[in-house]
């Protein structure tokens with residue numbers, strides 16, 4: 001059982017203040033009775049809640065796409081820096097966490113969820129989920145590097161990375177697709193070839209593309225079809 005306003009807020013209808021306003025306007029009914037009391041106790045698993053004419057489904061799991069900006073830590077807590085959690089306060093109660101990490105200075109697509117199983121599978125080396133990065137770098141990109149990225153680059157700790165795909169789009173700009181997520185992997189792959197990454201943005205995560213209409217620092221929920229695509233990617 002929980003309060004109606006809390007339920008509505010958890011279900012994504014807005015902040016507590018916003019959902020209280022919906023209730024006050026008579027837009028919310030519970031089991032076909034319009035409710036004006038925001039502290040009405042409801043059973044979220046049994047009661048039928050209608051909001052503005054539409055049945056509300058209680059979501060246990062939530063999936064968020066964040067356009068992570070520079071300067072933000074992929075974490076729920078940090079004593080010194082802004083965190084990804086600070087960027088999505090509306091969904092605090094869902095207790096989401098980032099699916100993998102982007103470095104503080106890396107921008108782009110980050111998925112956050114409270115679906116631990118799916119997150120675990122997406123990060124598991126077993127499924128080899130592709131991640132594509134837009135990379136700007138300094139240093140000379142030599143012809144032979146195409147082959148090295150394709151066969152596997154050995155990084156500073158002696159680890160041989162899995163084969164990757166590089167697409168050079170300008171002298172010092174490329175798209176790189178990797179199947180793993182080792183710490184600072186892209187930067188270390190470039191460093192192993194005497195090149196330094198100067199800007200990094202993740203543009204895809206498995207089947208999901210960064211929504212270009214999302215401004216840096218903003219987020220949206222994944223659509224049903226995006227969630228399904230993610231689930232299919234780890235089947």
Ligand code: URA
Nearest residue numbers: 102103106184186187
């Ligand atoms: N590789 C990196 O070096 N940094 C990231 O944030 C992601 C991949």
